Amino acid sequence: MIPRPKLSRPLSASYELTAGAAVSGPADLIGAVRTAMPGLDLLPGDDGAIDLRLDPSLGDEAYRLTVGSRGVEIATGGRAGAFYAAQSLRQLLPDDAFRYGAATSWTVPGARIEDEPRFPWRGLHLDVARHFFPKREVMRLVDLMALHKLNRLHLHLADDQGWRVESRAYPLLHEMSSHRPRSAVHPYGQPEAFDGIPHGGYYTLDDLAEIAAYARDRAVTVVPEIDVPGHASAILAAYPSLGATGEPHDVLDRWGISPAILSPLPPTVEFLTTIFDELLGALGETPYVHIGGDEVVLDQWAASPEIDAYRESLGLATVNDLQAWFLRRLADALAERGSRAVVWDEAFVSGGLRPDTVVMPWRGQGVARRAAAAGHDVVATSVFPLYFDYAEAASPDEPLAIGETITVADVAAFDPAPDDWAPQERERVIGVQAQLWTERVPDPRTLDYRMWPRACALADIAWGAQDDFPGRLEAHLGRLDALGVEYRPPAGPHPWQRRRPHLPGVIRLDEVMDRIEAMTHDPESTRPSI
CATH class of the missing domain: 3.30.379.10 (Chitobiase/beta-hexosaminidase domain 2-like)
Known part of the structure; x- marks a missing residue:
């Protein structure tokens, strides 16, 4: 099993x-x-x-x-x-x-x-902002999660490249910001190239309510993410007045980090609390809402006299302190509505979080341990081995990926709460979650290939027992075949799953890990689209 x-x-x-x-x-x-x-x-x-x-x-x-x-x-x-x-x-x-x-x-x-499970949080993250996946694909993913006793579906609903949920209070979000005229199609580190094909889509609030009800019936909780204050190009394409500069923006058509940032002033907080009300109203009982806090470029806040004056009025010394205040204000608003905030680890490194904020330390177990030691509940989300947008082999046959290599065996060997941590640190690890960022996952068939069978290994470590995983996986693949899952075969991709055309060049994993290690100790650093 x-x-x-x-x-x-x-x-x-x-x-x-x-x-x-x-x-x-x-x-x-x-x-x-x-x-x-x-x-x-x-x-x-x-x-x-x-x-x-x-x-x-x-x-x-x-x-x-x-x-x-x-x-x-x-x-x-x-x-x-x-x-x-x-x-x-x-x-x-x-x-x-x-x-x-x-x-x-x-x-x-x-x-x-x-x-019984080892961890209460056994999650999969799906980025629907970079490439949109319609409701039927999300519900199919819920079915596959349920089979594997995974119970948290983290939906990344907003980013520079698209806004993915209806807003009746701010309709330009789904009318304008849910689509872009083209998408980048180049390998990491190569000259930019674009497909020239419009891409978009969004979930109505009724869609979101249906997804949440369908998930609840299958013991899965939907965790929505609205990533702020950075990654804001799509929001500002619809409502530029919410930005730090007020200048016009476009929905981003390339990957990577954007300097686009929301203003921390009261109208932005009012806007986001209204969005939270709409999300919570559609999703029903929602114990967690992810508010991002990652890869924020604070230059525009520092250059704005109005924002600088607001910072001083709050008695805050730096723009990093202002970001911490902003995220805490949103977390307070969620707490008033019965939900806990979840953030990426940059928000923890910047400090000032509510004590009940859940931290997702994507930059590795070092920062995970620091967050746990500080008293935060932690969901292990390390790039290695839990970023499923990385290739499973260093081979030109593998479909285009951000980097290489994260294998099924890598996932199966991961321990979210190692024995050499102090007992109080291990107790703060409430779960583990794999991330599928979709810059290079344009369709459901590629989603299947990237997610499975690595998510089978995730389910095993999240539930707790890891003995004889390779043998059990071999038997389990017949179930995935019966369900029509187009997973990556252990021997490598089928001919129709191989990269076409040949596009060389992915970032090496050792280079990624070196960058992550440096960034973990620098609260002002941001990742180069890892």
Whole structure:
């Protein structure tokens, strides 16, 4: 199984599970099991082939699963646990059970499983700003996350290259800022080239509500990100008055960092709190909202007499202090609305965060440990090995990537909370998350190739057990085949997955890591589009 259960042992008896079998127990648990096993057409019943019960001694995501001659018994602490028990039951079935209409009955081998996750945050990040993925692809990703017991979908909804959600209060955001006339198509470090093809799209608030409801049914929480105060070209293309200079902007058509930055003045805070209200209204219960805080070029704040005077009126010494104040003000607004702010690690390095702000340290485990030691909850998001926009091999056959090489084995070997950290530091690591930035992921087939099977390894380390991962992955690929996932084969890309035309040149991973190490200790530095 992937992820591997905490405790699993075979039993001698087996059970014949048929399509249309009855499920008995509390209604919400029955709904979770039926959602997790859509091909079986399971029905509620008083005396079910699958019997569910609540056990208050278990956590919400914990479960016990027993398969014997009399049927299937599931005990759990909550709906999520019932859902995960059903996913484990599903993986006890043949691969054809992941196809619709392949069979009407399956022999389930006898088993006793006792299981619970190591981390409460088991996430995937999808950048829909650089390349937009329509609602159906997001919901398909939710299904694949649910199979692997991943439970946080981080949607990067705004960046220089596009704004991706409807705003009824500020309609120019989706009318103007959701599209660009062309996209960059050159390898990292090569002369700029463009495709000349308009690109765009956005989710209506109703779309976002539907995605969130669909995700909740599958034990997945949507974490929206509006990245501020930098990465602001798309926002300022619609509302330039929110910028530090008021000058006009275009939605960016190239990759990398832009100097575009929002003003920290009260109208910007009012604008963003209104956007938060719209997001929270659509998403419903939303415990986390990501506000970015990364790669901010503060030059325009420093050069603005109005902003400088505002900084002095707040009693702040530097523009870095002003950025920290700005992000804390947004975090306060979210807290008033029942949500916690999440930030990238530059915001932590700059200081001044609310104590309950969650930090995502993309620049490595060194800064992760510093954030944990400072008392912040941390979600491990290190470039190496959790940036899935990097190639899986240093080969000209690999599709165009930002860099090389991050393999399945690299992901499987990663420990988000190492044993050599102090206990109080390890306790602050609430999870792990892989990032898929999409500058070079233009379509769903490339998304599949980049995400899988590396996300299988992520699921394993996030859940906790890592024994015999290569062997379990080999067996698991048949399930992905049945589901139609166009993953990267272990032996390398299929002919139709190879890079075409040949485009040389990716940034070497050792060079990236050297830059990251230097940047981690410099709060004013920004990354060169890593």
